[in-house]
Amino acid sequence: MNTHPLVSCIMPTYNRRQFIPHAIEYFLNQDYANRELIIVDDGTDAINDLVPADQRILYVPLDEKITLGAKLNLACQHARGEIIAHWDDDDWYAPRRLSYQVEALADPRIEICGINRLLYYDLQSGRAYEYIYPPEHRVWLLGSELCYRKTYWESHRFVENNVGMDARFVWGADPRSVLPLKDHTFAVHMIHQSNVSPKQTAGSWWHAHPVDAIAGVLDADWDYYKHDRETPGGYPRARTTSSETITVTENRETTPQKEVAPVRNIFACLVHESQECVVDLVRNLRYHDSDSMILLYNGGKNPDLLNHGFPFERYGAIVHPTPRQMKWGWLHGFALDSMKFALDNFSFDTFTIVDSDQIALRTGYSQYLSKYLSQPDHVGMLSNSPDRQPSSTRVPPAVQAWREFELWRPWLQRFPLGEKKFVHWTFWPATVFTRDSTADLVNVFAKDEQLNEIMGRSKIWATEEVILPTLVALLGYKIGANPCSYDCVKYRARYSWRQIETALARPDIFWAHPVSRQYGDVLRKLLRARFNHYERTPSPGGIMQTSNTETNGELLLTWPILALMRTIDGWLDDEEADLLIALTAKVLATHKQPHSIVEVGSYCGRSTVVFGSVVKTLSPDTKIYAIDPHDGKVGALDQGISTGAPTLERFNRNIEAANLTKYVEVIQKYSYEVRWDKPIHILFIDGLHDYTNVARDFFQFQQWVVSGGYIAFHDYADYYPGVKSFVNEILSSGRYRQLHCVGSMMVVEKLNAEARLVNGEITELFAKWAKTKGDDTELRV
Secondary structure (H helix, E strand, C coil), X not given: CCCCCCEEEEEEECCCCCCHHHHHHHHHCCCCCCEEEEEEECCCCCCHHHCCCCCCEEEEECCCCCCHHHHHHHHHHHCCCCEEEECCCCCEECCCHHHHHHHHCCCCCCCEXXXXXXXXXXXXXXXXXXXXXXXXXXXXXCHHHCEEEHHHHHHCCCCCCCCCHHHHHHHCCCHHHEEECCCCCCEEEEECCCCCCCCCCCCCCEEEECHHHHHHHHHHHHHHHCCCCCCHHHCCCCCCCCCCCXXXXXXXXXXXXXXXXXXXXXXXXXXXXXXXXXXXXXXXXXXXXXXXXXXXXXXXXXXXCCCCCCCHHHHCEEECCCCCCCECCECHHHHHHHHHHHHHHCCCCXXXXXXXXXXXXXXXXXXHHHHHHCCCXXXXXXXXXXXXXXXXXXXXXXXXXXXXXXXXXXXXXXXXXXXXXXXXXXXXXXCEEEHHHHHHHHHHHHHCHHHHHHHHHCCCCCHHHHHHHHHHHHCCCEEEECCCCCCCECCCCCCCHHHHHHHHXXXXXXXXXXXXXXXXXXXXXXXXXXXXXXXXXXXXXXXXCCCHHHHHHHCCCCCCHHHHHCCCCCCCCHHHHHHHHHHHHHHXXXXXXXXXXXXXXXXXXXXXXXXXXXXXXXXXXXXXEEECCCCCEEEECCCEEEECCCCHHHHHHHHHHCXXXXXXXXXXXXXXXXXXXXXXXXXXXXXXXXXHHHHHHHHHHHHHEEEEEEEEECCCCCXXXXXXXXXXXXXXXXXXXXEEEECCEEEEEECCHHHHHHHHHHHHHHHHHHHHHCCCCCCCC
């Protein structure tokens, strides 16, 4: 790394006029010279009038509000530096901050640095706090001071939502490459009425801190922040910058929002079997509510259920790091573990229970909840049955609770009207807890010995459905009626497609439960088809294409190889093989040696012989790695799997007959079992053809594909919708472009950083042009 690399400070902002002059001043005061500031503003109160005419500062206004993750990615795209530093618009930074963090990144082993011991000052109350993250926990850094290499971001873009994207970004790195800095006094974080993430200072990791110590850290800047009960709204006082005068109207009002802001929601999902259906659930939730975070908790017997190579974090899902095996009917442990993890790591408003056999039916869930929860009624839970269950109830878990009334009575008497709040019940799927009630539930189970002693003696079945709602009521919260209908959320029900179609027409039905945990289940397949296989339509021009004439003009075609290929069992046709021949010849001619070709899904060797024949003629030192378990399985989980005889013997015989043994290395494994560490020039994916397996094969190797390398997907066709959906997603990401598609063979090129930026700029310009034209013209590059 250059000893004084350019550092790009990125500052997403939204209606923070009172803070902006301070944030800009702290950038201008840095003692590190080689720096730039990129401000991405999607607020209704544009702050361009506050940005000084300084060539080091780029102001990027947006016409509409986007997610914080999207703003971070956009800022990183504009960044010219090899190091990126987050620059919060409402925090204080010392002049030494950038120098200190750049010095930390001088160690080539470090990808990300930041702090997890944090100083806070409350502008409204005048109190100070120190937040201390336990060092024995999974490494974590606050997003406000993240400083990292741009190359890391290029392979780990932020999830584009508003919750937890910073934590996921850090957790995507090797923990050994993440450095929590010892000196945390270069930053002070301000608590005020407009915080995006409200600060819960009563938590166990928060500690009172001397205000004088904060004043000492801020030094001359203390005058702008010190509490005097006069500063309106808890905002800092206006300042005059060193470069030019910037005035702030303290009482300036922002444009009122017509709609209630969506709540920040976490989907808590207990899973225990069928990884394919876990992937299906994650994609379903991500499609319908991309702003919500998904927390996966493996409560099953297989500890590797979620460790088979699928990158859940790329889909907005976090895997609970320390789950316990759960027993059906005793699931309150899952709820409490998940609540505590969420409280320790994320800011949220609501916590929604999603069963592994539950599925979302429509978008707008967070917005729908927000309309109900916007009234200050001290709601702690949303249930299908908000009223108390009488002793005459017929709900089995509540019946058992009433049988134990005397066991519970001494504990109930500790609460005001405690006996009159016994007993409550909720049907578990789609139950919603508020953030405050989750904190109180976790706290009472952690500290109340009498409660835990009674729990050890209780025979209540479905504890999560009885104990938790009853506790919420005892703790003084209101249990509200869930505004989302339960007409398709029932116990052991079966639904026809006609019933689901009826539900889809009703704006209050968001969920269906249960749906079979089989990836090929008819309802799952119909819902995937109904919602475009959970693929969001890319923006105009999001998929870059190359004209057929240009591609064929560049590629060398070697037709005699086809005759040999036709003697081998398989489904690769002539024109698809012709494309692979041309592609291989192009790579061997234009990329530096040594070359590596990785084939995932070899079957009997039909495509392997195509690759091998080109390599044998043009570049004998190139190696082909043929990865296949050779278990005889073909097809797709959602379209049906056929199992024939094992294929390894036939594969070896065909490779030997073609005199290609020295060029082919056979790896008899599933893709996720392979440990890989070599650059890849062509990655060919032709294993099982459902979304889960294609994604797993791709993500296992994509980081090793060189810039300008190629990925070929076979069976990109309507009869395998999972393949099409996945390929379209990666094309719309801006990291790949379509090179050529013939038959059912799709070839994409991995773009380098410069090409990605050009791709994004072209797409943005085209979108603006197409908007003025009012048509759906396609972009072809």
